[in-house]
Amino acid sequence: MTKKSEQGLSVKKDENFSQWYSEILDKAEVTDLRYNVKGFVVIRPWGAMTIENMYQLYEKALQKKGHKPTFFPVVIPETNFKKEASHVKGFKPEVFWLEKIKGEDRLALRPTSETAMYQMYSLWIRSHRDLPLKLYQRANVFRYETKATRPLIRAREFYWIESHDCFATKEQAEAQVQEDIQTTEQVMHQQFKIPFLPMKRPEWDKFAGATYTVASDVLMPDGKLIQQPSTHLLEQSFAKSFDIKFKDEEGKEKYVWQTCYGPAISRILASVISMHGDNSGLILPFAISPIQTILIPIYNKENKEKTLKEIEKINSALLELGIKSEIDNSEKRPGEKYHCWELKGVPFRLEIGEKELKEKTLTLHIRDLNKREELKISDLKNISKLGKEFDERLGKKAEQFMKNKIIDCKTKSDLKKVLKEKKIARTNFCSISKDGAKCAEVVEKEFNAEVRGILGNKKEKAVGNCVICNKLAKEVVYIGKSY
Amino acid sequence: MTKKSEQGLSVKKDENFSQWYSEILDKAEVTDLRYNVKGFVVIRPWGAMTIENMYQLYEKALQKKGHKPTFFPVVIPETNFKKEASHVKGFKPEVFWLEKIKGEDRLALRPTSETAMYQMYSLWIRSHRDLPLKLYQRANVFRYETKATRPLIRAREFYWIESHDCFATKEQAEAQVQEDIQTTEQVMHQQFKIPFLPMKRPEWDKFAGATYTVASDVLMPDGKLIQQPSTHLLEQSFAKSFDIKFKDEEGKEKYVWQTCYGPAISRILASVISMHGDNSGLILPFAISPIQTILIPIYNKENKEKTLKEIEKINSALLELGIKSEIDNSEKRPGEKYHCWELKGVPFRLEIGEKELKEKTLTLHIRDLNKREELKISDLKNISKLGKEFDERLGKKAEQFMKNKIIDCKTKSDLKKVLKEKKIARTNFCSISKDGAKCAEVVEKEFNAEVRGILGNKKEKAVGNCVICNKLAKEVVYIGKSY
Numbered sequence: 001m002t003k004k005s006e007q008g009l010s011v012k013k014d015e016n017f018s019q020w021y022s023e024i025l026d027k028a029e030v031t032d033l034r035y036n037v038k039g040f041v042v043i044r045p046w047g048a049m050t051i052e053n054m055y056q057l058y059e060k061a062l063q064k065k066g067h068k069p070t071f072f073p074v075v076i077p078e079t080n081f082k083k084e085a086s087h088v089k090g091f092k093p094e095v096f097w098l099e100k101i102k103g104e105d106r107l108a109l110r111p112t113s114e115t116a117m118y119q120m121y122s123l124w125i126r127s128h129r130d131l132p133l134k135l136y137q138r139a140n141v142f143r144y145e146t147k148a149t150r151p152l153i154r155a156r157e158f159y160w161i162e163s164h165d166c167f168a169t170k171e172q173a174e175a176q177v178q179e180d181i182q183t184t185e186q187v188m189h190q191q192f193k194i195p196f197l198p199m200k201r202p203e204w205d206k207f208a209g210a211t212y213t214v215a216s217d218v219l220m221p222d223g224k225l226i227q228q229p230s231t232h233l234l235e236q237s238f239a240k241s242f243d244i245k246f247k248d249e250e251g252k253e254k255y256v257w258q259t260c261y262g263p264a265i266s267r268i269l270a271s272v273i274s275m276h277g278d279n280s281g282l283i284l285p286f287a288i289s290p291i292q293t294i295l296i297p298i299y300n301k302e303n304k305e306k307t308l309k310e311i312e313k314i315n316s317a318l319l320e321l322g323i324k325s326e327i328d329n330s331e332k333r334p335g336e337k338y339h340c341w342e343l344k345g346v347p348f349r350l351e352i353g354e355k356e357l358k359e360k361t362l363t364l365h366i367r368d369l370n371k372r373e374e375l376k377i378s379d380l381k382n383i384s385k386l387g388k389e390f391d392e393r394l395g396k397k398a399e400q401f402m403k404n405k406i407i408d409c410k411t412k413s414d415l416k417k418v419l420k421e422k423k424i425a426r427t428n429f430c431s432i433s434k435d436g437a438k439c440a441e442v443v444e445k446e447f448n449a450e451v452r453g454i455l456g457n458k459k460e461k462a463v464g465n466c467v468i469c470n471k472l473a474k475e476v477v478y479i480g481k482s483y
Numbered sequence: 484m485t486k487k488s489e490q491g492l493s494v495k496k497d498e499n500f501s502q503w504y505s506e507i508l509d510k511a512e513v514t515d516l517r518y519n520v521k522g523f524v525v526i527r528p529w530g531a532m533t534i535e536n537m538y539q540l541y542e543k544a545l546q547k548k549g550h551k552p553t554f555f556p557v558v559i560p561e562t563n564f565k566k567e568a569s570h571v572k573g574f575k576p577e578v579f580w581l582e583k584i585k586g587e588d589r590l591a592l593r594p595t596s597e598t599a600m601y602q603m604y605s606l607w608i609r610s611h612r613d614l615p616l617k618l619y620q621r622a623n624v625f626r627y628e629t630k631a632t633r634p635l636i637r638a639r640e641f642y643w644i645e646s647h648d649c650f651a652t653k654e655q656a657e658a659q660v661q662e663d664i665q666t667t668e669q670v671m672h673q674q675f676k677i678p679f680l681p682m683k684r685p686e687w688d689k690f691a692g693a694t695y696t697v698a699s700d701v702l703m704p705d706g707k708l709i710q711q712p713s714t715h716l717l718e719q720s721f722a723k724s725f726d727i728k729f730k731d732e733e734g735k736e737k738y739v740w741q742t743c744y745g746p747a748i749s750r751i752l753a754s755v756i757s758m759h760g761d762n763s764g765l766i767l768p769f770a771i772s773p774i775q776t777i778l779i780p781i782y783n784k785e786n787k788e789k790t791l792k793e794i795e796k797i798n799s800a801l802l803e804l805g806i807k808s809e810i811d812n813s814e815k816r817p818g819e820k821y822h823c824w825e826l827k828g829v830p831f832r833l834e835i836g837e838k839e840l841k842e843k844t845l846t847l848h849i850r851d852l853n854k855r856e857e858l859k860i861s862d863l864k865n866i867s868k869l870g871k872e873f874d875e876r877l878g879k880k881a882e883q884f885m886k887n888k889i890i891d892c893k894t895k896s897d898l899k900k901v902l903k904e905k906k907i908a909r910t911n912f913c914s915i916s917k918d919g920a921k922c923a924e925v926v927e928k929e930f931n932a933e934v935r936g937i938l939g940n941k942k943e944k945a946v947g948n949c950v951i952c953n954k955l956a957k958e959v960v961y962i963g964k965s966y
Contacts, residue, residue, distance in 0.1 A: 032603060036563070037590065040556035042603055045618065048552040069531040073523035073640055074557075074592075074623060080519070097582040098592075101627075107520065109557075109581075109592075120515060120525055129814075135528065140557060144584075157556055331612075 008339070012279050017222045021274060022151075028282045028344050030273065031151050039149035039156030046344055047269070049290035051159055054192065054265050054272075055138060057287065058161055061187045065179060067134045067163050072116045074139075077105035080115040084241040087114060090208020094143040096156075109142040114209065114234075114260065117164050118242035125256060128168055128248050132176075133256075136163035152270035153226065153483055159266040166244060166256040173233055173257035177214060180231035180261040181457050184216050188228060188263070191287050193395040194218055194271045195402050196228055197424075197478055199453035202432035202440060207232040214456030217478070218271045219402050223422025225452060225482040226271060229263035275398050276368075282345025283368050285394055286387035292324040293383060294341045298334050298353030311352050314362070317380050323387075342367060347390050348383065350375070368393055406478070412446075415467055415479065419447045424480040428473030430466035436475075439468035443479055452478045491822070495762050500705040504757060505634075511765045511827050513756065514634050522632035522639030529827055530752070532773035534642055537675065537748050537755075538621060540770065541644055544670045548662060550617045550646050555599045557622075560588035563598040567724040570597060573691020577626040579639075592625040597692065597717075597743065600647050601725035608739060610730050611651055615659075616739075619646035635753035636709065636966055642749040649727065649739040656716055656740035660697060663714035663744040664940050667699050671711060671746070674770050676878040677701055677754045678885050679711055680907075680961055682936035685915035685923060694718045697939030700961070701754045702885050706905025708935060708965040709754060712746035758881050759851075765828025766851050768877055769870030775807040776866060777824045781817050781836035794835050797845070800863050806870075825850060830873050831866065833858070851876055889961070895929075898950055898962065902930050907963040911956035913949035919958075922951035926962055935961045 009027065013020045025031045030047035043051065059069065075098065082088050091111050098107040110116060117135070125133060138161050145156050152158075163180075167173045181198045188194050196216035206213040207230065215230035238244070239255040248254055276283040286292055295315055299307040311327055318325035328337045334351070341349055349365040356362050364375040368390060375382070407418045409427040418425045430436050432454060440451040454460065460476040467473075492510065496503045508514045513530035526534065542552065558581065565571050579592040593599060600618070608616060621644050628639050635641075646663075650656045664681045671677050679699035689696040690713065698713035721727070722738040731737055759766040769775055778798055782790040794810055801808035811820045817834070824832055832848040839845050847858040851873060858865070890901045892910040901908045913919050915937060923934045937943065943959040950956075 032606070034606060035556055035599075035603065036588075037556060037558055037560055038587065040558060042556065043554035045551035045553055048554050048620075051554070052552060068528035069535060070528055071526035071531050071534070071642070073518055073520060073525065074625070075520055075523060075640075077519055099580040099582055104521065105519075116518075120518065123515070123517060137531075142557070157558075159554070 008343070009279060009281065013221060013277065017220070017274070020277075024273060024277055024281060024343075025151055030269075030282075033151055037156075039145055039154075041151045041155060043159075043266075046290060050272075050284060050288055051265055051269060053288040053290065054268065055159075055161070057191055058187050058263055058265065059136075059138065061183055062136050062161070062163060065134075065183065066132070067136045067165075070117075070135045070137050072110075072113050072120075072137055072139070074110055075107040076110050076113070076116045077107060079105055080119060081108055083115060084209050084238050086237070087209035094145070096142050096144050110139070111141055111143045112262065113137065113139065113141075113162055114164065114238055115242075118238050118244060118258075121164075121166060121256075122242050122244045125166060125244055125246050128246055131166060131168045131246060131256065132172065133166040134163065135165075136161055150483070152266045152273075155266070158264050160262055160264040162260060162262045164258070164260045166239075166258050168246065168248065168254070168256070170235065170257050173235065173259050176259040177231050177233050178457060180229070180259070181214060181216075183261070184229045184231075184263070188216065188268055189395075191285070191391075192268060192272050193285050193391055193398055194228070194268065194275055195395075195399045197225075197406075197452070198456040199478060200432070200456035201230075201453045202436060202451055202477075203434050204437050204440065205450075205453070209234060209237055211235040211237070215453070217452050217480075217482075218275075219405055219424070220271070220274050220483070223405065223424075223481065225424065225480045226267070227482070228268055228271060229261065231261040232259060234258040234260060275401075276394050277345065278368075280370070281343035283394065284345035284347065286347045286390045289345065289347055290324065291326045291341075291344075291346050292387060293318055293326075293348045293350055294337075294346045295325065295327045295350045295352065296334055296337050297327065297329070298351060300354075303354055303357070307352060307354075307357060310357055314350070314352065314377065314380065318383065321381055321383065323383050338365070347387060366390065409467060409479075410464070412467060415443075416447060419449050419479070419481065422481070424478055425449075426476060426478055427467045428462045428464045429475050429477040430469050430471050431474045432477065439466060442468050447479075449479050449481050452480060452482070454478075491826070492762060492764065496704060496760065500703070500757070503760075503762075507756060507760055507764060507826075508634055513752075513765075516634055520639075522628055524634045524638060526642075526749075529773060533755075533767060533771055534748055534752060536771040536773065537751065538642075538644070540674055541670050541746055541748065542619075542621065544666055545619050545644070545646060548617070548666065549615070550619045550648075553600075553618045553620050555593075555596050555603075555620055555622070557593055558590040559593050559596070559599045560590060562588055563602060564591055566598060567692050567721050569720070570692035577628070579625050579627050593622070594624055594626045595745065596620065596622065596624075596645055597647065597721055598725075601721050601727060601741075604647075604649060604739075605725050605727045608649060608727055608729050611732055614649060614651045614729055614739065615655065616649040617646065618648075619644055633966075635749045635756075638749070641747050643745055643747040645743060645745045647741070647743045649722075649741050651729065651731065651737070651739070653718065653740050656718065656742050659742040660714050660716050661940060663712070663742070664697060664699075666744070667712045667714075667746070671699065671751055672878075674768070674874075675751060675755055676768050676874055676881055677711070677751065677758055678878075678882045680708075680889075680935070681939040682961060683915070683939035684713075684936045685919060685934055685960075686917050687920050687923065688933075688936070690715045692717060692720050694720070698936070700935050700963075700965075701758075702888055702907070703754070703757050703966070706888065706907075706964065708907065708963045709750070710965070711751055711754060712744065714744040715742060717741040717743060758884070759877050760828065761851075763853070764826035766877065767828035767830065769830045769873045772828065772830055773807065774809045774824075774827075774829050775870060776801055776809075776831045776833055777820075777829045778808065778810045778833045778835065779817055779820050780810065780812070781834060783837075786837055786840070790835060790837075790840060793840055797833070797835065797860065797863065801866065804864055804866065806866050821848070830870060849873065892950060892962075893947070895950060898926075899930060902932050902962070902964065905964070907961055908932075909959060909961055910950045911945045911947045912958050912960040913952055913954050914957045915960065922949060925951050930962075932962050932964050935963060935965070937961075
């Protein structure tokens with residue numbers, strides 16, 4: 001018999017989040033950290049199937065908005081890389097290089113694909129009829145992280161999507177930035193149930209090569225922010241470096257206006273795990289769980305055959321309803337099975353034993369509420385609806401969590417208190433242009449925190465003075481500690 | 484107006500296959516070869532969507548047979564790589580290495596993942612209850628090809644699936660080899676309509692580290708063979724190098740028995756394109772075409788609105804039936820649209836104009852037959868059935884093509900004639916063990932051809948003598964030229 005200590009989690013989420021996170025990855029078999037290269041982890045089947053489901057929902061949303069998939073090479077020649085000056089400056093230290101092959105250009109493993117894709121865009125775009133061009137790729141990218149790595153959060157390889165769009169006008173490009181924020185909202189928030197702050201980053205914290213960046217900041221249980229999908233207005237910096245031009249309706253040659261957007265699926269999984277999980281293990285949203293209903297037969301020698309036959313029928317009925325359903329036919333005892341699937345975060349468990357067979361009911365265990373209910377076999381079709389309600393509960397809980405952590409601050413001492421309590425401060429700030437950098441440095445030095453930016457999808461009007469320098473505040477910013 | 488020469492193919496498939504192949508990749512927008520790194524190509528949306536559909540069908544088949552998905556890191560430490568002696572010998576020249584990072588092991592880009600995965604298997608497998616372990620990953624792999632590369636066929640990056648299985652007994656492992664051949668049959672042949680010869684490779688041509696290899700040989704239009712998915716009986720060579728042991732039911736420690744299987748999706752796409760395409764362009768099987776029905780409205784000023792409204796309704800009805808359907812609403816003339824979608828190989832085109840609206844019919848153009856038929860709007864549900872028939876026709880044609888190219892040979896002059904005619908010889912051969920290597924060398928030197936192996940899924944009995952050395956033949960082999 002496996003000991004409880006081996007199976008379950010040894011710490012509580014709110015007592016030691018960091019250890020809880022490491023343990024859950026291991027015990028729910030999401031990842032294995034024992035791969036012998038720093039910053040690279042193995043994604044086990046439970047993690048891989050969840051990631052696959054997340055990819056599919058994300059890709060579907062992108063395609064619905066007119067994006068088409070592509071695949072670009074994993075290697076980028078150094079020559080390309082050097083074409084956009086601020087981009088190379090921003091990314092070069094983070095690049096894995098391949099050993100040089102004689103007579104060929106030095107090659108980088110892509111840390112992001114602007115410099116791979118845009119040379120092709122310059123070949124593909126000729127006329128205004130070729131615009132907008134909206135392409136994305138599902139691709140792993142590689143960054144030589146020198147900071148300490150954390151599985152799924154800060155890794156040297158991550159699983160992402162990058163979309164790269166070109167437009168005829170700046171207005172269209174800016175509208176795309178807003179569309180990208182909407183995509184994050186529709187997928188990460190509405191489907192994965194992870195609320196976020198769409199933060200227009202300060203000038204000193206934008207993407208290398210961008211005019212501005214709007215990044216989604218998500219709260220972790222320890223009160224720190226983690227950056228999730230970000231979208232960038234590139235304007236024409238890359239278009240000029242890579243010569244991406246089109247002829248407008250009058251035949252005049254113009255540079256395109258560009259944006260790019262990058263949801264890192266593996267990193268979003270880190271937020272899903274951290275936000276929804278509890279002391280018994282993962283809680284996966286119904287929309288992305290590899291198994292949505294796990295069926296547990298409970299039988300003795302006499303009724304074994306009958307029970308297994310009935311459970312097969314129920315499983316088939318669920319599969320036919322489009323539910324990802326599975327029977328746990330392993331040799332473990334029912335209690336062990338309950339434990340195992342609770343750890344893995346499966347939304348619904350259906351128990352079928354003698355009583356249930358007789359009464360034509362099932363015992364439905366609901367993972368997030370840790371509650372048992374009776375479900376008539378004739379009501380199996382309700383599972384989808386229960387799944388939606390399940391996800392809505394997760395969403396509400398997450399939203400409430402975030403709401404409670406964002407605190408308005410008027411003074412430096414407010415700020416100090418809020419940050420000490422591991423919360424996020426909402427406060428007046430002089431500026432997120434270059435002239436605000438000094439105040440941001442003060443925030444960093446005195447509070448070990450960061451000015452994350454202003455809301456990127458609506459204007460919040462500042463009334464009053466900057467919490468740091470006391471000059472007239474132009475902006476309402478959010479300040480927090482971060483990963 | 485676009486000139487015909489720019490749009491269409493400039494050569495006939497049977498007159499210059501090689502140029503036809505390059506042109507079709509470009510003009511059907513499958514790939515773009517202008518990426519500036521040798522052996523790496525860009526997969527454009529039409530190619531990417533087809534590849535995605537192929538991946539999904541392949542993964543579904545593997546999962547149905549009990550395989551689970553995983554994701555392993557793209558990098559493999561040199562230490563791992565060296566653990567299995569014949570494997571390192573076989574693969575080392577083909578490896579891309581990363582620039583060494585101080586204090587860390589030298590890293591290779593995976594050319595295949597045995598040496599990444601098996602160290603983890605040794606951690607995961609403890610007991611007979613952990614077996615069989617059947618895992619796969621969807622992953623790109625990288626080989627430093629020194630030979631001339633050809634897009635999708637021999638590239639430095641390819642899009643593949645690798646599955647790696649462990650068993651308690653040799654019999655189970657051998658059964659897995661047969662299951663893998665069946666998977667190739669069920670997916671590549673029955674769904675992608677690419678027939679193949681499952682060739683148990685001669686001793687001198689097996690996978691580095693395997694006991695034996697069964698590879699699928701597929702004919703190309705130029706009479707050459709191309710290797711498609713191969714499956715390998717690894718037995719215990721890697722298990723011993725990576726210490727993958729389990730305790731059997733009596734508690735005795737034993738090494739596992741292993742197999743691996745690797746369908747390269749991008750390479751199979753090369754066969755799909757080559758086998759089914761014609762002088763008007765691609766012909767994609769209904770099962771994998773990104774668009775299954777393309778709807779073309781034909782209108783004048785008066786009936787434009789009515790036509791577009793009706794076509795929207797038809798498109799929605801098709802989507803609801805689960806058909807991948809799209810309307811071509813571009814500004815091109817109908818003739819140009821026909822041409823474009825024929826080039827891209829969409830199985831069915833539906834034309835809707837005044838006549839069709841009046842008669843409540845559609846004009847259905849069938850790509851492979853280049854034939855127009857009438858389809859009642861009330862019969863839209865027949866499209867799935869027509870799609871199956873479409874694919875069956877492609878399959879039959881491909882099977883007939885292969886059958887006609889395999890010729891029994893009794894003498895060296897038969898062999899010479901058959902190979903000169905760009906066909907495949909089926910002939911008696913002394914042995915595919917080491918002692919047959921000399922005769923294989925003769926085949927290579929005299930005929931510039933290869934002994935590809937014997938059937939891997941059934942025994943063909945040799946009656947007579949070896950076509951080369953005239954000694955008693957143990958085997959019936961297939962000889963051909965190859966990619």
